[in-house]
Amino acid sequence: MAEYSALRVITEGLRGNRGWKPAWRKAEPKPRYDVIVVGGGGHGLATAYYLAKNHGLRHVAVVEAGPIGLGNVGRNTTIVRSNYLLPENHDFYEWSLKLWEGLSHELNYNVMFSQRGVLNLAHSPEQMDVAAERGNAMRLAGIDADLIGRDEVAQLCPGIDLSEEARFPVAGGLIQRRAGTARHDAVAWGYAHAADRLGVDIIENAPVTDFITEGGTITGVVTPRGEIRADKVGVAVAGMTSEVMRMAGVEGLPIESHVLQAFVSEPVKPLVHCVVTYGAGHMYVSQSDKGGLVFGGSLDFYNSYARRGNLANVHDTVSELLAIFPNVARIKLLRSWGGIMDMSMDGSPIITPGPLPGLYLNCGWCYGGFKATPASGWCFAHTIARDEPHALNAGFTLSRFAEGRHIDEAGTGAVPGLH
Numbered sequence: 017m018a019e020y021s022a023l024r025v026i027t028e029g030l031r032g033n034r035g036w037k038p039a040w041r042k043a044e045p046k047p048r049y050d051v052i053v054v055g056g057g058g059h060g061l062a063t064a065y066y067l068a069k070n071h072g073l074r075h076v077a078v079v080e081a082g083p084i085g086l087g088n089v090g091r092n093t094t095i096v097r098s099n100y101l102l103p104e105n106h107d108f109y110e111w112s113l114k115l116w117e118g119l120s121h122e123l124n125y126n127v128m129f130s131q132r133g134v135l136n137l138a139h140s141p142e143q144m145d146v147a148a149e150r151g152n153a154m155r156l157a158g159i160d161a162d163l164i165g166r167d168e169v170a171q172l173c174p175g176i177d178l179s180e181e182a183r184f185p186v187a188g189g190l191i192q193r194r195a196g197t198a199r200h201d202a203v204a205w206g207y208a209h210a211a212d213r214l215g216v217d218i219i220e221n222a223p224v225t226d227f228i229t230e231g232g233t234i235t236g237v238v239t240p241r242g243e244i245r246a247d248k249v250g251v252a253v254a255g256m257t258s259e260v261m262r263m264a265g266v267e268g269l270p271i272e273s274h275v276l277q278a279f280v281s282e283p284v285k286p287l288v289h290c291v292v293t294y295g296a297g298h299m300y301v302s303q304s305d306k307g308g309l310v311f312g313g314s315l316d317f318y319n320s321y322a323r324r325g326n327l328a329n330v331h332d333t334v335s336e337l338l339a340i341f342p343n344v345a346r347i348k349l350l351r352s353w354g355g356i357m358d359m360s361m362d363g364s365p366i367i368t369p370g371p372l373p374g375l376y377l378n379c380g381w382c383y384g385g386f387k388a389t390p391a392s393g394w395c396f397a398h399t400i401a402r403d404e405p406h407a408l409n410a411g412f413t414l415s416r417f418a419e420g421r422h423i424d425e426a427g428t429g430a431v432p433g434l435h
């Protein structure tokens with residue numbers, strides 16, 4: 017019987033629920049592993065899972081500063097999509113979306129992936145042209161995309177203000193129907209559970225404070241729970257990338273850390289039937305299964321490691337929400353929080369061997385790393401196990417910034433912008 021199944025829930029219910037085991041063990045660090053993955057967010061846990069599952073490695077540890085799931089993996093607005101323009105990005109994110117489609121079964125853990133569609137609104141004929149260009153690029157790559165007019169927008173999501181009096185009237189939009197949302201915590205817990213069952217040690221409350229180097233090669237990490245050695249060390253610490261890599265002696269990465277906020281309203285009846293993004297600004301909203309509107313906007317645009325944001329940004333984001341859903345003006349904002357984004361200088365990620373022998377780097381996820389979790393883990397595991405990138409992350413090098421080969425999805429140049 018699968019560890020989590022309807023039959024198991026019924027059987028355990030009849031037995032007083034005494035047979036459940038913890039979803040993952042509280043592992044004690046061993047002196048040595050084949051691979052240590054630093055960072056127990058979505059990407060680190062997925063990497064450890066695929067190292068064990070796809071590459072047969074049995075001595076793998078995830079070393080996490082706190083309890084797992086409290087980083088960005090548990091702080092995001094849960095949007096999953098592959099509606100990218102540039103080939104490197106749309107191939108990588110489409111593979112991720114394919115993995116999402118089977119993830120609950122793969123992990124035997126319900127990640128509540130809901131393919132309710134992601135609708136990017138356009139507010140002018142010119143924006144419709146840009147949406148058509150992106151949609152065509154996606155369709156040429158075999159990815160689903162539909163350009164739709166106002167009538168279909170109204171059918172899909174009747175709550176949207178489609179009046180001509182709107183400040184930026186809606187012209188139509190681009191929808192990716194296979195895109196949607198997932199339960200962010202469950203993704204961390206699901207990968208932790210599945211990796212644990214393959215023998216991965218998940219070592220919590222063990223912040224890496226230094227790296228062990230022998231003859232210029234990274235051979236382990238130092239934590240308050242002791243030194244742990246390994247043949248290979250992968251770093252997947254998202255917003256803390258610059259600080260952790262500095263401990264290894266690597267300075268000047270093309271990464272800035274910025275705070276991004278998210279908001280949840282009190283629960284309301286079903287109103288936002290798909291994920292909706294506002295085209296005349298930068299705001300994205302979906303509705304959780306409990307009824308809360310989950311939404312976010314832009315960075316606060318100052319470098320920070322504080323996981324809370326400023327009020328001006330709350331005002332901006334809420335104003336943009338009301339521009340397309342004026343009927344929610346009186347509902348209460350229930351919660352808000354911030355997460356630290358690892359903003360790369362072209363908006364695309366880095367998954368690479370190096371930059372030191374024995375070290376492997378995964379970072380630069382900007383706003384979009386949650387949707388990347390499965391493919392990032394898949395590709396980073398390949399990169400670590402085989403000492404060379406997978407075809408899907410071959411372009412996501414660190415050296416591209418020095419070589420001027422940016423993968424500039426938003427076309428904004430070398431800034432930590434709205435990627």
Ligand SMILES: Cc1cc2nc3c(=O)[nH]c(=O)nc-3n(C[C@H](O)[C@H](O)[C@H](O)COP(=O)(O)OP(=O)(O)OC[C@H]3O[C@@H](n4cnc5c(N)ncnc54)[C@H](O)[C@@H]3O)c2cc1C
Pocket residue numbers: 054055056057058059060079080081082084085086087088089090091092093094095096222223224225252253254255256260276277278312353354355356357381382383384385386387388
């Ligand atoms: C408000 C907000 C909204 C977002 N919305 C979306 C969205 O809708 N869709 C989307 O695709 N993406 C979204 N993102 C981005 C996404 O959440 C991140 O890109 C992604 O989660 C980053 O990867 P991760 O899960 O591995 O990061 P994290 O969960 O942050 O994992 C990194 C881990 O490294 C650990 N760590 C740090 N330092 C050390 C150390 N010294 N030693 C050991 N461990 C260490 C941290 O404790 C943390 O657990 C959003 C992010 C935020 C903050």
